[in-house]
Amino acid sequence: MATLAPASEAEPSDPGIGPGHGHPGGSRMPEEHEKAIFHHLLIYCAGQAYRCRRRRAMEIPLVLRFEEIDAGMLPLVGGKAANLGVLAAAGFPVPPGVCLTTEAYRRVTERSGSLEAALDALEVTSPTDTRALAELAGTARAAVLSAPVPEEVADAVRRSAHGPVAVRSSATAEDLPDASFAGQQDTFLNVVGPEAVLEAVRHCWASLWTDRAVAYRAANGVAHRSVRLAVVIQEMVQAEVAGVMFTADPVTGRRRQAVIDAAPGLGEAVVSGAVNPDRFTVDVATGRITDRRAGDKRLAVRSRAGGGVEHVETPAAGTADERAAAGTAGRRTADGTAGGTNGTATGAAGPAAETPDGAEGAFCLTDGQVRALAELGDRVEEHYGAPQDIEWAVDSDGALRLTQSRPITTLHPIPRHAGPDVAADASGDLDDGLRIHVCLSLAQGLHQPITPMGMAAFRLMSSAALGLLGHPVADPRAGAPRFAEAGGRLFLDVTGIMRSRVGQAILPRVLDVMEARSAVVLRALAADPRFGVTRRSVRPALRRALRVGGRYRVLPRALRALLRPESAHRHARATESALRAHLASPPDATALQRLDRAELILSRWTFRLVPEVAPGPLAGFAMFGLAVRLLGGRARPGEFPTVLRGLPRNVTTEMDLALWHLAARIRRDAPAAALLLGTPAAELAARFHAGALPAVVEEGLREFLREYGVRAVAEIDLGVPRWSEDPAHVIGVLANYLRLDDPALAPDVQFARGAAEAEAVVEGLAARAGGLRGRVVRFALGRARALCGLREFPKFLLVTSLAAARAELAAVGAELAGRGLLASPDDVFFLTLREARTALTGSDAPARPGATAGAGAPEGSGPSAGTRAPGGSGPSAGPGALRALVAGRREEAARERRRRHVPRVLLSDGTEPEAVAGAAVAADGALTGTPASAGSVTGLARVVLDPVGAHLEPGEILVCPSTDPGWTPLFLTAGGLVMEMGGANSHGAVVAREYGIPAVVGVARATGRVVTGQEITVDGTSGTVAVSAPSAAS
Template sequence: MLTSDGDRRLAGPEHHPLILGFQDIASDALPLVGGKAANLGVLTRAGLPVPPGICLTTWAYRRVAEGAHLGEVLDALARTAPGDTAALAELAGRARAAVLAAPVPDDIARAVRRAADGPVAVRSSATAEDLPDASFAGQQDTYLNVVGPEAVLDAVRRCWASLWTDRAVAYRAANGIDHAAVHLAVVIQRMVQAEVAGVMFTANPVTGRRREVVIDASPGLGESVVSGGVNPDHFVVGPAKKITKRVLGDKATVIRSVGGGGTEQVARESADGPCLTDDQIVALAGLGARVEDHYGSPQDTEWAIDSSGALWLTQARPITTLYPLPETDPGGLRVYFCFSLAQGLHRPITPMGVSAFRTLAGSVIATLFGPRTGPLPLTEPGMRLFGDVTGVMRSRVGRAVVPRLLDVMEARSAVVLRSLFDDPRLSVTHRSPLPAVRRVWRVAARYRTPVRIVQALRDPRSARRRMAWVVERLRERLALSPDATPEQRLDHVEHCLGTQVVPMIPHIVPFPAAGFLMMALAARLLRGRGRPGELPTVLRGLPHNVTTEMDLALWHAASRIRADAASARALAGPALPQGELPPVLRAELDGFLARYGHRAVAEIDVGMPRWADDPSHVLGVLANYLRLDDPSLAPDEQFARGAREAEEMIGTLARRVGGLRGRVVRFALGRTRELAGYREMPKFCFIVALGEMRGHLAAVGKELAGRGLLEEPDDVFMLSIAEARAGLGGADQRALVRTRRATYERELRRRHIPRVMLSDGTEPEAVGAAAPVEGAMTGTPASPGTVTGKARVILDPVGAHLSPGEILVAPSTDPGWTPLFLTAGGLVMEMGGSNSHGAVVAREYGIPAVVGVPDATSRVATGDEITVDGTTGAVTLAASPAASPARPPA
């Protein structure tokens, strides 16, 4: 029997345990025993069927590591970028060799030999392993059916060294975990000679559905399933403990223990029957439910059934890939739509950004529907904004209108929502369109929307005058005395976001609406006579777009900087200039920031620094522009060329239909060009307001930091407006901010965000999705034309480099990205529709674009040659030489 009795070591002034039995390991023992052993201890103490064993604690590893003299390697690792995989691998190899060569102290060796009681499994248990946000599954080594004291000691040494496998070092680097802070314990556990074994997830890891148990099973030891070395049987058990799916694998190989120690993989005759009975499947699901209930979260488990039919639990760890559930009332299925992604924002939103958005959303609802008494239909799982659209799904008008809006804004989400129409749990309950029509008419009448549409069509110059009036009036509403107290500033933020900004937007919307109505009229008149890609050409070089004007202003600044030798030299180096800038560069930067300093990447989040706060992104874009040396590719020339092509296309289409209809087409498309560019103005007004409010919130943060209630002024953006007010009342918010920052940093590393999610965790997009054909990707055509070039995968535009002609591949974009468009040869986005922000700007610059391409940033690597067909929506990945490794995203 494996036991914890015996060795304990005196290390310094304290006694540190060298050996602990599973029954002695509490949930707070992670630093001492690592994640795997901590979980086995928790499961054992909970009375779950865990094979007995002991843990050789991290103090043993610490002493061996001291003898390995890893300091130089650790220092080098701390200086190595996460993307430098070659350097990481070289350093990992040095660390492994040093640990394997280090002597094992006699007392540790004696303790290990004493634990070698019969066949055992020797398993690594790192302190950064099986954590709630990073499982580290498979990063360290396990040795099965180890027999004999010396073999067990050798396996322990190899487990210690496996803390420094290439994959473990790369994983820690990618997750921002300090290598020096990670230690390794070793589990020595009685070997279960399994007849059948496998893995079990207590929530579906593909669809996200909670309480849907997924089991993979195969004869023999579970290593064949865990390592992917066999096609296992696959079972799915629903929440009601009913088996809902069976897919039998060939189970062509089996891993079994060898008598003298070790394992062997042998071929096995194919069998038609399952390796588990229905009773065993249901029993496994019941065991999984007990484990999940004990931990309070879905678990990834490993299990085995021995020759006597006994069921053993050999491991449990959190399923870290599941997206967090929205906070929802129990009872009834709810549907949530991710507003963050629809706005081109992949990263998490700061708590202050969420608070500001909630305040604005409340104002929108009050403006459209009158005062609201209940809570807003918003929730923030994973620090992203999701809206409860269950009411839309249950309304006949909602089903007709919202997916159509998404078709041109975020097309893939529209497809996903439509896929839910046949779900009987979401049947239509609101059939009459009259309430929605009455609401829309009341708002339109209040703001004289029909009259303003007619005015804009009669005289487009009136729209320009109206826009100037709106911006001037908005700035007046946002103004506040510079002598205001922090309390007054916070009051002003709530007042402006809650009542002053949104009522200005209905004064703007009629003008771009008129432009797109005219485009819709032209499309109807051209029905049957237009060709793919012709009508979108009309939107090239579109005037009156504030974002396009911003990008071209930056390009013109770059042209003037190029003419000044000192300024050009300052931006020519590998690093951005520091300290005092040359006069011309300083003047151009200041001039640009005076007009556009309120803008930023991820600018809908008031917690994100504005360009005026940190102009490094602007300097990086200017440096990128200076690398463009082909006059024909100059953005202003391309923009002008696009405008000429648009005007020529209007003439072509008008002549094609001829007569009165042709004159109407010419008029309609002319008004489209005059008015559609104003589509960016509503968001521009919001961003102007958020930039102004950020300044007031920063002053509040400075006050709280000065009082010692925050550690840094910027910590205020990790609070809500109400929490900042509590801070002004004397509440110490430092601990709350530390917790929030840790969550925020973790969410920054999340790569997958669901477009649509159900309240049980299901991602409808993942249900029944067919596996993509290799190299073939399709999305929504967004800007016509075809281009072939090298891809540049960029996840964050700040500091990114995009060489002229490279194809930008991104998760999504907002106006903070668009300066990169000026040198891009094409655009591929995972999010968006034909009228999303990135699509509009791509059309205006005349670069081919395809949006809504699922998983584009993971299926394409920087340096890959791809062809983007913005007319058909196809993205083709050229075959790459096998010897050419994919480079990491920029």
């Protein structure tokens, strides 16, 4: 039998790893021997790792010249230095300099225990807890300032200090394509001497932890521990004139329009806002100066002898009257007139606004310098491929110098068409190819970005809708030609519609009830000569309407609904039952069959049944319009909206009331109610799926979800989980209802009261009209009340279909995750239909003829796809590429979710017409919008951007971007409603009327102009929102 060698005979340099090594027969060592060997091995590995780290540290440079820097060095040099290196390498006039790399910052801070403690605390601090963030930022700054600077770092800084220099922070999360972080860290100008430069560098390092930088990173979801700081040490430009240039208008969004701010001295005066600068607007394509404003320029920042800067008061460039006498005044516009805009909603360029003779002295730049700056900015934008925010200076020799360039991150992407180019369609030739895009996402109450799979579904559905109208699309998966997308939002190209006489008359009226502010913008655009009518005849539109109406028997169905409203309701429910039967999926289907079935549902069933039920509500609204016309001026303010309160058979209202009745049942079970009020909704959702909730909750919730589980917040995006999958939001709403203890505010009581008031108003209006007119008004308004509630039903059918398609795609995701191609099944919703098929089969062709057709434009070509799949139309082979594709798109979606403002209407040159026109404000300073639900209420505002998990105290006024049916359960406890989007018949407006809460919709930027805790007064009759000063609590 083999014997074990004594421990003393083992070679210390040879641990003897492996079965039988040094041991005949492979016998196992005693445990204490293995521990000793493992200990030696651990020490050896740790030593090797330390030597490797030291070797790498010695190889990482502390200082790099601009010429040595490229865009791939961002983690080493930060955003500002990376951009300066790119510009210098491209030959742009960048003052010479060096970058002290992030390696220097690492060596200074790596042993700071207090900084580590602050970072640990920051990781668990809420972005909204500004006081805690500020305290931790102060701790971090103090830690950096007190940390000793290694001698090799100090020597590197001193060797870089030649002559007067500018010392600028360059963070690794700065000047990035999606977040500029502008002004978050410090800059020191005209620093003279090695020790002064070293001190400035130390304060730059500390400025990574200013209160504003910490808050900005927290708000933008950037991990504090991931950020490092490099420092730019750059030759100081002793500027005669300096300032900032945007290569696209940052307010209106218009591309190829440079906006230049300039003032004498260093650019710091302009950047910090310490001076009113001269402003120039230049049409980059033509070089025309289309607008100019002379600032007073009363302050200049100049270098001081011996180092530092000073603020110098300068004589004003004349009074306003003197500047006006010189011919320029404070402003000169493109058409040569002083003051105001050129009168169009889009800011169209007119003749060049050249400086009149004798007036150029009022400005700090000549026309030639302005044009040279605009041309230089255009070249920088072309180099980067994106609009830029540029800091520049004119030195004492008159030479232009670029001191910084960063992307403009606030611009909304320009909509791109997924299908064929529409510029040459039947809408007629355009003067300059300019297109008008209306945001369909906002019109549907959806503010957040749509997932790539959700966007792919909309492309397929838009093609199906056009097919129903008799216009088949060559490539259904590419979408309808006028379908466009940007930033994960849906847009519709309405240029052709707005260039026809019928379209200009009808489209704004349709939007009046869906998204009223968009209608205002479109009416302003109709007056723009660039969108003049090219199709005046109404006959083609009339022929199309008659053809489609005849094909789907719209008129006979509408007449039948008018004669027998109950038959319309029965038909709607029968249609729903038939749809659910068609949507049932075979349990043994393969993943590929499920994908085929998802495409079949989207292409055939989502819109197929809409013509079955739409004629009913159309007839109802036609009757409402007839009554309005017959009554003329006899109705009092607020009476017509009251007629539409308490409408029967509204599926969204029925859903909300069903949830309220469930809450009432739970309230009678004290332990169950206490559980809902005291347990997080997510935990309760998990218990529900496990069958571990009290019976009254478990059974009631299952019953509710059987009928309404297909719904969700943002439900038109099939990438969003349905309530049947995640009922946390529903459970949270139930808990909110349990807090409502005033019987008079009970939603069923409010609904019944609204219905009674509506019937009383109908009788009053009929009596006021009198005679035969009165009888017709009574009939028309009665039918309107009987049928208008069905307006929500077509969308309910659509959402039901989307939920079925989502279930099929979830099974596809599970298959792909099981193969290791995706990290989780839900990742399938960050692919497109074409990419999912390619991942399953290696081909994007449908497995069954007729499921979909064509293989034209790549489905991932739109911005919603985010990161493009390698190879164009589908993902490349291998799980790594597909996972990376999904990760990139998830990051892009997260960035877009943080976007607070989405334009209602956007032109193809980037112009946001509403921004040109400005937000509507009443004479007394109140915000204005569209009256949506009559009445007035004063209360505390609650600004809610996402309803999931939102808590609304009874009586608080809900202020939100937009709503869809997933939001409406919150209305039951709200005292009033203010929405940025919507019209008098949008979802939010309808439900607000149902519950009798005053509402104003279409209030531009309401969520940014009102803060939680402010007292506001909502007047739903006049359409105004009066805002008080912020409360101390806010």
